[in-house]
Ligand SMILES: Cc1ncc(C[n+]2csc(CCOP(=O)(O)OP(=O)(O)O)c2C)c(N)n1
């Protein structure tokens with residue numbers, strides 16, 4: 001959003017809550033990165049810092065009973081949809097109090113009661129599931145929508161194309177939400193995809209496609225709200241592409257040295273939190289002291305989450321087979 005004054009049409013409280021949610025996701029990621037490097041967390045983690053505006057902007061446009069599918073890079077998606085930092089942190093520690101009872105870990109976070117389908121780490125496998133959920137919503141007449149979060153890499157998988165086509169012909173209430181962060185592991189998008197905007201692929205399925213600045217939470221919110229209205233109104237799916245950047249490596253063992261320095265610098269200058277804070281300060285919606293208050297309250301909540309997670313028990317061995325579909 002170049003015209004900052006447009007932000008005046010939103011409630012200041014709404015804008016501040018968006019900022020706080022983005023700061024929470026950023027600080028959550030930074031904390032778990034430290035915990036991981038200290039050897040406290042099992043497995044690996046895929047961090048999403050840099051992509052906060054997309055997940056928060058989208059989830060602000062949804063109701064609690066709308067359902068998102070979560071990817072392998074899902075901490076921010078889960079927090080934005082309403083999983084609490086405490087239960088998310090406990091999940092990463094593999095504890096019984098975690099959002100998936102400690103059995104999912106970083107790759108499978110989520111919680112159905114807040115509409116966050118636990119993470120599906122198979123790239124693009126969530127697309128047919130999102131279409132399937134949308135088919136169920138349509139058949140029940142429930143007016144819910146599903147949102148399939150996925151990456152740029154996922155849009156080159158067969159499953160993704162089949163899911164879009166099916167959703168299009170059945171006019172299903174689903175939004176395919178592409179977080180285009182330029183990379184699939186080490187592969188730059190331009191080496192595997194010749195359309196400049198992934199959203200253009202929507203044309204092949206006869207559905208609306210839109211590309212927006214994924215580092216601007218209000219732009220994302222506006223576009224997601226339109227897609228949600230379209231879906232709830234029985235008009236079918238939308239492909240919404242949010243252009244953003246993975247500020248770190250693919251996962252914790254990836255220093256991401258394959259990225260050109262200029263590219264990294266250009267995207268760091270467009271950091272979603274920094275840019276949004278600057279806009280809110282320009283409009284005097286927040287002052288520097290408010291930013292500090294927000295950050296401190298987030299840090300206090302995260303310290304409590306860490307304490308909670310560390311102090312929680314592991315699941316009992318006898319519970320290993322519980323919740324297993326047979
Ligand atoms: C079907 C499948 N192929 C390969 C992988 C290994 N893998 C995990 S994440 C990933 C990259 C996905 O890239 P993208 O969709 O852009 O998401 P991002 O990691 O950028 O969030 C790959 C290839 C996988 N999990 N599933």
Ligand SMILES: [Mg+2]
Pocket residue numbers: 151152153179180181182183184185
């Ligand atoms: Mg990607």
